[in-house]
Amino acid sequence: MAEIKPFRGVRFTQQAGDMDDLLCPPYDIINEQQRLGYLHKNPNNIVKIELPVEEEGVSDRYAAAAKTLDGWMNDGILRRDPKPALYIYEEEYTTPEGSVKSVRGIISLVKIEEFEKGVIMPHEFTLSKPKADRLNLIQATHANISTIYSLYTDNGRQTESRLEQLTGREPDINAVEGDCTHRLWVIDNEADVTALCSDFANRNLYIADGHHRYETSLKYRNMCRQAGAPEGSPCDYVMMMLVSMDEDQFTLFPTHRLIKNAENFDVDAFLKGIEENFHIEKHQDVSGIQSALAAYKGTEQKVTAWYVGNDTWYLLRLKSESNAMEEIMPDSSKALKTLDISILHRLIIDRVMHCNNEDCVNYTRSFTEAISAVNEGRYQCCFILNPTRIQDIKDIVDADEKMPQKSTYFYPKPTTGLVMNVYED
Numbered sequence: 001m002a003e004i005k006p007f008r009g010v011r012f013t014q015q016a017g018d019m020d021d022l023l024c025p026p027y028d029i030i031n032e033q034q035r036l037g038y039l040h041k042n043p044n045n046i047v048k049i050e051l052p053v054e055e056e057g058v059s060d061r062y063a064a065a066a067k068t069l070d071g072w073m074n075d076g077i078l079r080r081d082p083k084p085a086l087y088i089y090e091e092e093y094t095t096p097e098g099s100v101k102s103v104r105g106i107i108s109l110v111k112i113e114e115f116e117k118g119v120i121m122p123h124e125f126t127l128s129k130p131k132a133d134r135l136n137l138i139q140a141t142h143a144n145i146s147t148i149y150s151l152y153t154d155n156g157r158q159t160e161s162r163l164e165q166l167t168g169r170e171p172d173i174n175a176v177e178g179d180c181t182h183r184l185w186v187i188d189n190e191a192d193v194t195a196l197c198s199d200f201a202n203r204n205l206y207i208a209d210g211h212h213r214y215e216t217s218l219k220y221r222n223m224c225r226q227a228g229a230p231e232g233s234p235c236d237y238v239m240m241m242l243v244s245m246d247e248d249q250f251t252l253f254p255t256h257r258l259i260k261n262a263e264n265f266d267v268d269a270f271l272k273g274i275e276e277n278f279h280i281e282k283h284q285d286v287s288g289i290q291s292a293l294a295a296y297k298g299t300e301q302k303v304t305a306w307y308v309g310n311d312t313w314y315l316l317r318l319k320s321e322s323n324a325m326e327e328i329m330p331d332s333s334k335a336l337k338t339l340d341i342s343i344l345h346r347l348i349i350d351r352v353m354h355c356n357n358e359d360c361v362n363y364t365r366s367f368t369e370a371i372s373a374v375n376e377g378r379y380q381c382c383f384i385l386n387p388t389r390i391q392d393i394k395d396i397v398d399a400d401e402k403m404p405q406k407s408t409y410f411y412p413k414p415t416t417g418l419v420m421n422v423y424e425d
Helices: 032-041 061-075 128-141 158-166 190-198 211-226 267-274 286-294 324-328 340-350 367-375 390-398
Strands: 010-012 078-080 086-094 100-111 148-152 173-177 180-187 205-209 237-244 251-253 256-259 278-283 303-307 313-318 361-364 381-384 409-411
Touching: 061 078, 061 128, 086 190, 100 158, 100 190, 128 211, 148 211, 158 190, 180 190, 205 211, 205 237, 205 390, 205 409, 211 237, 256 340, 256 367, 267 278, 278 286, 286 303, 286 313, 303 340, 303 367, 313 340, 324 340, 340 381, 361 367, 367 381
Parallel strands: 148 237
Antiparallel strands: 010 078, 086 100, 086 180, 100 237, 148 205, 173 180, 251 409, 256 361, 256 381, 278 313, 303 313, 303 381
């Protein structure tokens, strides 16, 4: 089953500056304006490596990231911890409802396994462009800059109890970035490390966020093996944050769909194309569609909201008598067939819009950003969804299936820059 182990993490020193100014989110949720903002706060911000740009004197932006990493290590801005350790990481945040919650987990190295072995399990499909980008970065830097986020079951709360005891002291790092407070405890006592690692001997891991990075690490490991690296080499492991799915910690947000380049885009023709399987309700205001969508959150009724601009909304509600998903996916599990995002893609985006490639569909967690993108003419329309339930994700993974790409958004995401895995020779 899952094999986890400690590592000598690489962390910022006091020479780098205030920790609040050194962190950034993972690469895939940073736009150019935000990237520049992080560097304005501190030129040593980790975004310089996580999301690099080309610099004079280097061949490409990935070489620039490697040059920065090497320079920071040599100059003492980054330093490797003296002893192998596990890192307990806690994110405190405020939910949309206004309550304060904390996500707490373990950052460790995890042995990379093929998905077919059923040890580390994905829940959604991936896209080719992000994987190519992350492969270039790992080849250049020989490092995991940001952590993959995975879940495990801890029904008896054995691991959670250990974490509660080990975090009874002041954290080694306490920083604020974005909407979260980030705390890190360095656990290098051998007995504590051994106990935590042994907890995972009979566990599977479910990837929550970082599918592209995991598949990239798997490919990189295979490349290392082909080049003659022995088993047990640094590239056999990848950095992960491990969080119990049995604790009420994280929040799931939906990932909305933005549509562009759909051929022969016509609202009336589209509505006619879906009326066989969907009830269609027209709305003329944002609050009305939000209330209508929220009314079905967590229920068995499958709905999505469709925005076409000019304050024109449609609530699309799957008809109870429709058996279209059974016809399209006869061998799939009930959990996958009845997922809002599966219904949207298979019955609407793929079947009616014929819009099933990376150049046609884009993604955002932000409701207001999706609306603005359509109003500004950057996209033809957008689909707004309710969040996926964690039980649905587990059922789909346990059935050895995958959801459509970008089906979930776990919040908060682990920040980047608290600790990194830079491969040791």
